[in-house]
Amino acid sequence: MTPIITAFECSPDRGKGLARDMRVRWALEEVGQPYDVRLLSFETMKQPEHLALHPFGQIPTYEEGDLALFESGAIVLHLAERHPGLLPQDGHARARAIAWMFAALNTVEPPIFDHALVRILDSDKPWFAPRLLALEDSIRNRLGQLSHHLGSADWLDGAFSAGDLLMVTVLLRLKGSELLEEYPNLAAYLARAEARPAYQRAFDAQQAVFIAASGSGQSA
Numbered sequence: 479m480t481p482i483i484t485a486f487e488c489s490p491d492r493g494k495g496l497a498r499d500m501r502v503r504w505a506l507e508e509v510g511q512p513y514d515v516r517l518l519s520f521e522t523m524k525q526p527e528h529l530a531l532h533p534f535g536q537i538p539t540y541e542e543g544d545l546a547l548f549e550s551g552a553i554v555l556h557l558a559e560r561h562p563g564l565l566p567q568d569g570h571a572r573a574r575a576i577a578w579m580f581a582a583l584n585t586v587e588p589p590i591f592d593h594a595l596v597r598i599l600d601s602d603k604p605w606f607a608p609r610l611l612a613l614e615d616s617i618r619n620r621l622g623q624l625s626h627h628l629g630s631a632d633w634l635d636g637a638f639s640a641g642d643l644l645m646v647t648v649l650l651r652l653k654g655s656e657l658l659e660e661y662p663n664l665a666a667y668l669a670r671a672e673a674r675p676a677y678q679r680a681f682d683a684q685q686a687v688f689i690a691a692s693g694s695g696q697s698a
């Protein structure tokens with residue numbers, strides 16, 4: 479049965495690969511699982527039909543037969559547990575890869591995401607500048623620790639895993655920024671991941687949705 483995921487019909491990031499369905503698309507591509515996509519507007523996401531799949535009215539979701547999942551991390555873990563290629567066979571290595579999945583979403587993503595949100599939503603607030611600086615300090619702290627761990631390795635813990643997949647999607651929000659460029663091994667890590675054919679296919683598929691929506695006259 480072909481799984482169905484949900485995604486923005488017109489992503490606010492204008493097809494830059496930042497919407498979280500990118501994680502799920504990439505995981506599906508890595509394991510070679512074909513999938514269908516149901517595109518949603520912001521309005522449709524808040525309707526009862528979608529809320530029955532996602533209690534917070536967001537994307538992505540994942541449907542496979544009578545299984546419905548929400549939360550990109552949970553969906554990637556589900557795929558990684560059911561298909562070879564995203565988690566090591568060895569029990570300890572597998573547990574460590576899962577720890578990196580949590581680290582990406584719980585420890586590294588929060589300051590990076592808050593930084594992006596504050597820049598978009600709060601530039602008119604009196605506390606904007608100090609808040610931005612504080613978030614940049616938090617991001618530098620995390621990037622410095624991550625950079626130290628990665629060292630000269632290609633991936634976080636041995637072979638490429640779902641932990642790398644999630645970490646890279648988190649770091650993507652900093653692509654091209656001075657913050658990331660301060661850590662050349664992390665910038666190279668990002669580039670290495672982006673060069674994976676499965677990443678390219680997922681990125682192209684997500685971007686094609688935005689291009690089609692823009693072409694049909696919708697705004698971002």
Ligand SMILES: N[C@@H](CCC(=O)N[C@@H](CS)C(=O)NCC(=O)O)C(=O)O
Binds near residue numbers: 536538551
């Ligand atoms: N923790 C969730 C976050 C999901 C999320 O924030 N989705 C965004 C798109 S990347 C969304 O649907 N935003 C629209 C909204 O919240 O109304 C996950 O990883 O799946």
